Amino acid sequence: MTSTLTIRRPDDWHVHLRDGAMLAGVVGHTARQFARAIVMPNLTPPVTTVAAGAAYRERILAAVPEGMSFTPLMTAYLTDNSDPAELVRGFAEGVFTAAKLYPAGATTNSDSGVTDILKIQGVLEAMADAGMPLCIHGEVTQPHVDVFDREAVFIDQILEPLLGRIPHLRVIFEHITTAEAVQFVESAPANVAATITPQHLHINRNAMLVGGIRPHMYCLPVAKRETHRQALRKAATGGNPKFFLGTDSAPHAREAKESACGCAGIYNSPFALESYLTVFEDEGALGRFEDFASRFGPAFYRLPVNEEMVTLERVETEVPASLDVGAAHLVPFHAGETLRWRFVG
Ligand SMILES: NC(=O)N[C@@H](CC(=O)O)C(=O)O
Numbered sequence: 001m002t003s004t005l006t007i008r009r010p011d012d013w014h015v016h017l018r019d020g021a022m023l024a025g026v027v028g029h030t031a032r033q034f035a036r037a038i039v040m041p042n043l044t045p046p047v048t049t050v051a052a053g054a055a056y057r058e059r060i061l062a063a064v065p066e067g068m069s070f071t072p073l074m075t076a077y078l079t080d081n082s083d084p085a086e087l088v089r090g091f092a093e094g095v096f097t098a099a100k101l102y103p104a105g106a107t108t109n110s111d112s113g114v115t116d117i118l119k120i121q122g123v124l125e126a127m128a129d130a131g132m133p134l135c136i137h138g139e140v141t142q143p144h145v146d147v148f149d150r151e152a153v154f155i156d157q158i159l160e161p162l163l164g165r166i167p168h169l170r171v172i173f174e175h176i177t178t179a180e181a182v183q184f185v186e187s188a189p190a191n192v193a194a195t196i197t198p199q200h201l202h203i204n205r206n207a208m209l210v211g212g213i214r215p216h217m218y219c220l221p222v223a224k225r226e227t228h229r230q231a232l233r234k235a236a237t238g239g240n241p242k243f244f245l246g247t248d249s250a251p252h253a254r255e256a257k258e259s260a261c262g263c264a265g266i267y268n269s270p271f272a273l274e275s276y277l278t279v280f281e282d283e284g285a286l287g288r289f290e291d292f293a294s295r296f297g298p299a300f301y302r303l304p305v306n307e308e309m310v311t312l313e314r315v316e317t318e319v320p321a322s323l324d325v326g327a328a329h330l331v332p333f334h335a336g337e338t339l340r341w342r343f344v345g
Pocket residue numbers: 016042107108109137218219220221248250251264265266
């Protein structure tokens with residue numbers, strides 16, 4: 001019976017740290033578990049320039065609690081008017097690790113996103129030539145497309161044609177939620193990968209809608225039916241280097257979630273590793289956790305793995321019903337539940 005698991009320190013390849021008081025309240029939760037994180041640029045206003053990316057990185061570093069070491073990896077927010085030279089310069093100077101495609105209107109703070117992918121063809125070609133990765137929120141936004149179908153339709157209408165036009169573009173299909181996405185990434189060449197969140201491994205859409213509407217289970221892309229959750233669990237735990245950890249931890253104040261029009265986003269960073277590890281244990285794949293959490297992400301991003309080690313022990317952890325992070329009360333993923341693992345450090 002395994003009672004502890006020691007692995008290289010993981011990284012989070014998709015997180016929302018926000019800004020100001022919220023940043024100060026949440027960054028420690030990420031920095032406690034992860035050495036590095038790909039930080040999403042969907043602030044208001046979004047991070048679109050090298051100067052804004054560098055300034056945001058400084059604000060994050062200033063907010064990291066005393067005694068923790070953490071490296072934020074910055075992303076540029078693509079708009080219809082993105083300048084290829086600015087992005088590639090940010091990548092060359094080490095300010096930007098990647099750029100992020102939000103289809104306009106697809107999710108939180110995506111209003112300035114891209115209205116038509118063909119408008120940024122030149123930007124994406126320049127990125128591909130520079131080897132700069134593209135992170136994608138993969139959902140279409142046409143009103144007639146059902147919200148549960150938006151990821152699968154995105155593959156057919158946007159992603160597959162995009163890779164046909166620019167086959168060498170390095171793409172991370174982020175927070176995938178469907179069997180179609182798993183299948184697409186598996187059959188794509190090595191320059192296409194995906195991140196998987198803890199919530200999409202744990203919950204299906206019933207968790208959000210049965211027995212009352214549960215706003216803290218709502219994020220985008222929305223959780224799908226059980227067959228999709230099973231496909232995601234197989235992908236995450238199956239040892240394929242194309243699938244790696246990205247929490248999509250997305251804090252919104254409790255009252256913004258518990259609302260007639262609640263925000264999309266699940267705050268999972270405080271117990272992220274415990275949450276993922278429970279899944280790996282249930283799938284009989286504890287031996288593959290380090291690959292998913294600590295090796296496949298750096299390999300795809302062409303970064304070294306972390307040298308430091310961390311330990312998780314098989315001790316029950318109670319997840320609080322709510323966390324006061326100063327700026328807000330946040331209801332974490334697994335609120336009120338007991339998880340079987342504890343992150344020691
Ligand atoms: N995942 C979410 O539901 N929300 C994210 C945005 C995103 O990643 O799509 C957020 O910024 O709140």
